Amino acid sequence: MNRYIELWIESLPQLLEAMVKVTLPLTLIAFVLSLLIGILATVMRTRSNVNPLNWISRFYVWVFRGTPLLVQLFLIFYGLPRLGITLDTWTAAIITLSLNTGAYVAETFRASVASIPRGQFEAARTLNFTKMQTLTKVVIPQAVRIALPPLGNDLIDLVKGTALVSTISLVDLFQSGRQVAARTYEPLAMYLEVAFLYLIIVTILSWGQRYLEKRSSRYVRSANA
């Protein structure tokens, strides 16, 4: 046991560095981009009368939800060079993670907007709100509250999904732990430490999610009970 504790303390700086330099920024950048992609895909799907835009959005969600993240990563990093598109590891990782998470976010947003009662739209119409006013004052504030829990899930999946970038030779938290494990022949100790660090990230994110949920649900009685 003492040996494990020594190992954990000794390896912690290296793992934390990989976490702060790769896993966290990758998560953050990909999540912000996936939100933008999700908004775009939702707008194309729900507000567009132009069928091609609607089709593109549905096709995108279909493909990126329907195939493994690892396969997408390999296609973009190893496959695209065959078409003359060569991306560096960071770019490939960010593009893949954002597109993958974006597909889930798009579904989250679509479901949230769809769950707003018809009467809300009718009330806005009879009060002569413009479409933009209805969206910003009525739909989005309510949709955000509904979207928060599933969005939290999307973010947590993304954190864990970043571990796959180790396969295209990015040294993230997982890859860093792997290197130490290989050097010390202590896979149990190292992967326990890696798992624990992911758990900490996810726990902090869950706290943040719960805080936002509480804040955005102030107007709902049952949420305060």
Place this chain on the structure above:
Amino acid sequence: MLKLEDLTKSFEATTVLDNISLDLESGETTVILGPSGSGKSTLLRCLNLLETPQSGTLFIEGDLVEFGGKLTDEQVRTIRKHSAMVFQSFNLFPHYTALQNVALAPVLNGKMNKKDANKLASDLLDKVGLGAKKDSYPDNLSGGQQQRVAIARALAVSPDYLLFDEPTSALDPELEAEVIGVLIDLAREKRSLVVVTHNMAFAQKVADRIVFLEGGHVLYNGRPEGFFSSTNERIRRFLNIFETV
């Protein structure tokens, strides 16, 4: 002045309103009665263009729209400006307080700044007896209170016509009474009200005009006395239901 000519509305193969013509005077309370499925809610919703009729003409306070083609946003907004709707299910915005619900439309419609709108909203909530509930969210209000906020919200856009779509059907009798009380106040002020309801006492005591619909046709249009003493077989059958309950 609100005038309908040859209004026809159908949903796919079903004709819900069949060539309806109607004149409603300003300052009157019109109660629309009829069995369920007779088209009374649809008629009300056509006045506010929540439903678009297939043909006919709607004339409301100097603005006219002819149905048939696609209406422009501008046309719809112009017609809609003249009326405001109160729904059976209230449809308050749950993420805004009572005051914010009422003050929102005047600000978004560009009629008032926020300060004036809040003042107006506050006055209107006092008027419907909810001055003390200004900062409550709809979820913390009873059904009757929510509906009164909804009435204040409709009043805030200063509509020529207030449209009520079964405003008390979701409420139990005690709460119904408090909402009916507000409607009676509005009728006394000579506001123009168009009310779809099953509340016969209200129809009998408050209405200036009864419109009875059956199968998308107007079967009666006139004073309440004439309606409640009508010898028309269909109307008698309708009234008997309420007398036996």
